[in-house]
Amino acid sequence: xxxxxxxxxxxxxxxxxxxxxxxxxxxxxxxxxxxxxxxxxxxxxxxxxxxxxxxxxxxxxxxxxxxxxxxxxxxxxxxxxxxxxxxxxxxxxxxxxxxxxxxxxxxxxxxxxxxxxxxxxxxxxxxxxxxxxxxxxxxxxxxxxxxxxxxxxxxxxxxxxxxxxxxxxxxxxxxxxxxxxxxxxxxxxxxxxxxxxxxxxxxxxxxx
Numbered sequence: 001x002x003x004x005x006x007x008x009x010x011x012x013x014x015x016x017x018x019x020x021x022x023x024x025x026x027x028x029x030x031x032x033x034x035x036x037x038x039x040x041x042x043x044x045x046x047x048x049x050x051x052x053x054x055x056x057x058x059x060x061x062x063x064x065x066x067x068x069x070x071x072x073x074x075x076x077x078x079x080x081x082x083x084x085x086x087x088x089x090x091x092x093x094x095x096x097x098x099x100x101x102x103x104x105x106x107x108x109x110x111x112x113x114x115x116x117x118x119x120x121x122x123x124x125x126x127x128x129x130x131x132x133x134x135x136x137x138x139x140x141x142x143x144x145x146x147x148x149x150x151x152x153x154x155x156x157x158x159x160x161x162x163x164x165x166x167x168x169x170x171x172x173x174x175x176x177x178x179x180x181x182x183x184x185x186x187x188x189x190x191x192x193x194x195x196x197x198x199x200x201x202x203x204x205x206x207x208x
Contacts, residue, residue: 036065041078048082048138055079056184059163060170071167076159083138083155090142119146120154127158129194162187 040062047055062071123146126137141151165187173180 037074040066040074041081044075044078045082045085048079048086048134056166059166060173060180063167063170064173068168068171071171072160072164075163075167076156079159079163080152080156083134083159084148084152086135086138087142087148087151090139091148095143119144119150123151123154124158127155128161129191 040058043053044055044058046052047058059071059075062075066074123141126132165183169180169184172183
């Protein structure tokens with residue numbers, strides 16, 4: 001019970017601070033300076049729990065403010081901080097409650113089974129090709145038997161391509177908007193083509 005209460009309080013605090021202070025945080029990031037890196041990491045970490053600000057927007061802003069190389073590691077660090085925190089909350093604070101909810105959805109249980117069977121590959125592909133929303137993947141992995149270090153490194157590697165693309169697009173936005181939009185557009189197109197070829201059932205509209 002205590003673990004669940006602590007978990008709820010942590011999530012509420014993260015979402016509340018992120019939601020009510022998002023404008024101040026964005027202004028602090030834009031201004032640069034000593035604390036802007038910390039603000040950026042915390043905002044991205046909070047975004048893992050709830051999309052306070054679109055992830056692509058913050059990642060692109062990091063690229064524009066800090067440059068490509070710095071923007072990438074700042075965004076990746078913040079994203080992994082939120083990801084691993086949510087993973088541990090799902091595993092140790094809400095496991096019993098979430099397990100009952102998952103049992104009502106056979107499709108989610110099948111995804112969980114694939115994680116348990118070949119954890120590293122399943123998580124890596126899930127990050128590279130976002131068939132499953134990141135929030136759901138974090139929770140499912142927390143409920144599964146996936147070891148935390150396997151989840152961590154597979155997520156770390158899988159997140160890099162998207163973060164690199166978005167950061168480069170943001171870093172070039174002020175100097176060449178067309179290039180920036182083209183880079184991100186090409187990335188989205190590639191992802192959609194992969195989903196169309198490998199997971200066509202996800203694009204079908206269910207019949208009423």
